[in-house]
Amino acid sequence: MSKRQSPSFREVAEYAGVSLATVSRVASGRGGVSSEVEAKVRAAAAKMGAILDPREKSQTIAFLPSNRDLLHPIHSRIYVGAESFCRTQGWELVLQTFQYDKNQPAKEIRLPRLIERGGAIRAVILAGVNTTALLARLDAIGMSYAVLGNNLAGDWDPSAHDVVYMDDLEGARELTRYLLSLEHRDIWFIGDVEQPWVARLLRGYRTVMEEAGLAPRWHSMHSDERQAGYLCAKLLISRREPVTAIFAASDPTAEGVIRALRDSGVRVPEEVSVVGVNDTEGAILHPPLTTIRSFPEEVGRHLAELVINRIAKPKLPGQQLTIPTQLIRRESCRVLAATASALV
Amino acid sequence: MSKRQSPSFREVAEYAGVSLATVSRVASGRGGVSSEVEAKVRAAAAKMGAILDPREKSQTIAFLPSNRDLLHPIHSRIYVGAESFCRTQGWELVLQTFQYDKNQPAKEIRLPRLIERGGAIRAVILAGVNTTALLARLDAIGMSYAVLGNNLAGDWDPSAHDVVYMDDLEGARELTRYLLSLEHRDIWFIGDVEQPWVARLLRGYRTVMEEAGLAPRWHSMHSDERQAGYLCAKLLISRREPVTAIFAASDPTAEGVIRALRDSGVRVPEEVSVVGVNDTEGAILHPPLTTIRSFPEEVGRHLAELVINRIAKPKLPGQQLTIPTQLIRRESCRVLAATASALV
């Protein structure tokens, strides 16, 4: 056990030429201190290596996949990537699921106790589905954070924050272009459009379809991803919609779609091509699924890097980073041949 | 903010009829206090609702899936089940992956900082792959815990601890019996036998095979589960081993097996039946996989229940709980018909 003790408030006070009470006031953020004196105190503390905020002692960062019941594989993998980077830097990373209402104003959000109270947690990585109110809440308590940009609902200005994006918008465009390159024209989009990232995928799909002079068509269902895929596909079939390819908003959704098609005697990819998103389980489906890979471990690594950098240099302007996706061509798509879809 | 303050050491001292210093000594565990006086102090503190151990203030439990690089879906789901139970009881649950050497003695294990230091964490749930040294370490620092029994290597006495088991041993027996009931006789077991839970599955398989007067046969490979399945199955094929059914030690392993068989032109289940374990991805495979379901959320719930109970009643004898598994019959198995396996 090292005796490494940080200088006391009394010592900081002497060094800064102020009273003990003033240092205490600065440290507690209770107010009643002029900004000049506060700056003087903070400068003194920094120079002496004194710790005013007990959080500075913590070497632990929190990873919050907010507002998700289950622990999505993507988020597990983001955590794993972030954790392993943290470890190399001497930091530890704990994960805690937590929920708050999407309409809750900043002040009313009850943060996890480790974050709210005491100096247990030094900084936060936000994943999951978040609102700007949570960012405001963290700002208010002076907690540093980096955030996964994809799932942040509503309007906000990313430039003021440390943000990492998975480039699913471009991924969706690439996927759609790929289907077009296979001569498909009757391409449907299936997913829960209420989810912000699905809305963005839809946007990418629409852009490319419209640029190609085609009518984008989609069906949305707010439900379990897999089930939504199954039910939406069944619906398309029963309505005898013209369709030769289906863009599913996730791999599980694609799995549901494929199962629905198979149950209805429609062959994949011979009659209908199917693509998914994220490459979470595409490799083990039958047929193996064409999808876009989104490198969650890499995303986690960068989130960790940004937040650790933020801790070291609080004044730094916010950084934004976009991780490209990669089209993974497997066997669930086929060039649209003379053998038209059974459904047309 | 409520003013609920716990009684001070001074008050406890007065109540117990000892000095402030003695209470401080008891609280810090520094020693130099007779056991009678210590008991008197603790009794007084308990009666007054005073907090001697700062951990008592914490309402947060840690979930440690130890020694696993990735965050296995099973462990994610155990966490989710445990977290949601904790939440209903007013507790929070944080997850942290952490590694230690299997040969490390208790004293040398570096625990996560939140657990080692300060009063951040009240108790621990151990999942992942653990050694008895970690249990000893937690005992030494007076940290309450419950442990997932399946993955604890080596000899130990469960009766002294709070343990939850997934009954994979009986699951393996049931699965083997099921294959026997389909007339299979040439049944191979594939998995990484170095993993404690795989060793137990193998034991269940062997027991039933031997009771049926059949020779158990297995192939082990220390590798990625999926890849191990693929390579072991390929090996069986290339060696032209007689085989009509394969017991894979996990669903991913079964997926590898099925892919290897398909790549070699062997049809599942027509020529070879395949089963998996844990039902993590069996439902989305093709053909849908017969497997045993192990209810990880339920396991998590019970782990949380045991550890919360332990906090409330530290003197209670250890409790052990076994969660049964369930055979899930899907389409990857077939009654062995006159059409003998292509490999025989």
Next chain:
DNA sequence: ATGAAAGCGCTAACAT
């Protein structure tokens, strides 16, 4: 092993 008393680090109350 225990207590009395001094000391440390911080907060709170009060004064200006």
Next chain:
DNA sequence: ATGTTAGCGCTTTCAT
């Protein structure tokens, strides 16, 4: 807005 002073909660020292 800042300093002075008192006080709280706990640890440490020293004496027995």
